Amino acid sequence: MDQLALTRAFTLLESGPVILLTTQDGEKSNIMTLTWSMVLDFPASFAISTGEWNYSYAALSKNRECTLAIPTVDLLDRVIGVGTCSGADTNKFEKFGFSKKPAKYIQAPLIKECVANIECKVVDMIERYHIIVLEGLAAYYDHSRLEQRTCHAVGDGTFIVDGERIDRREMMKSKLPDGL
Template structure:
C-alpha cells in the first residue's frame, strides 16, 4: 500500500529542465488531478518528454478516464513517480474508475497540496512533478495533453529508484542496471 505512518522519502526541489532523468525511461506513473472538490488518481504509461525549457511532457489520457474531464477543466495535474514497492497499488489504481469512489480513501493514499498548482501530490511516491496544461491542440483528436512541469520534488535518496514499466497484458519490467557511456547528449 502507498500509505505509511512515516513518510517514505525526504524530498528536495529539483530543476524542472532535468526531469528526463526520471521520466525519459517512461516508468508507470500516477497522475493526480483535482477540479473544485473532486479529485482523482490514474495510472499512466503513455507519455514522452518533449522539451527541456519550458519543461514539456506530452501525455495520452484516454477520454474514458474520469481524470480526463477533471484535467480538461482544471488544466493542471501532478505526475507522481511510484517505485516497485507500490506495484500492486499502481495496478489496483489502474483497474478501477474514480467516477463513483475516492481512490485516495480506498487505497489509503497520503497527499499534500501542490505548491504551485491546486492538485494533490502523493507523499509516498519517489517524485512529484506539478504540471500546467501548456497546449491542448491535440486533445480533441488524440486525447494528447502537452503539460509544462512547473515544479519538481524529488527524493534525496536513493539516487536510482527501482521503478516499473508497463507493457500491456499484465506484463511489467523493473528498472535494471544503471550505467554510463560517454557521451550521448
C-alpha cells in the first residue's frame, strides 16, 4: 500500500452528496454549496461544516434555521457556480435559475429543482471545529424527477456520480429503524 499525503486524507472520506444550503436573513434568501456534511442519528440529525467566512453563516447563526437541498447530477454546473460566488453581491437564485419554494416550518426556502429538501433548525454550533448540528423538521422527495442520481465531491475538484443501487435490506433488517 502506498502512503498518501495527509493533506489529501479528507478526499477518502468526503464523498457524501453535494448539498445546497438555503438561508433567509429577513430580507433575502441565499444559497451556498456544501460538501462537508454527515448524518448523526435517526431519524433526522445532521452536521455540516461552515463558518464566518461564508456569507450564509450570519443568517444561519442568527435565525438558526436552513434548508438542506439535494441536487442531482444534471445540476452540477449550477451547483458549482453557486459555490464560486458570494451571496453578498449575487442573487444566486436568479443567476443560477433556481426556484424558491416556501418551506412549511422555517423561513429559508426549499429549492424546487432539487430532488430532495430537508427543513432544519440549528441545535448546536461547535465553533472550534466549525460544526453546526441540525435537527430535521420536515423532508421532501420528488419521485417524479427523471434524474435521481446525486453527486459526491472528492475534494480535489472531481466528483463521483451515484451508480447502481444494491438492495441488502433483508440482511440488515435487525439494524434498521422501524419503518424503513
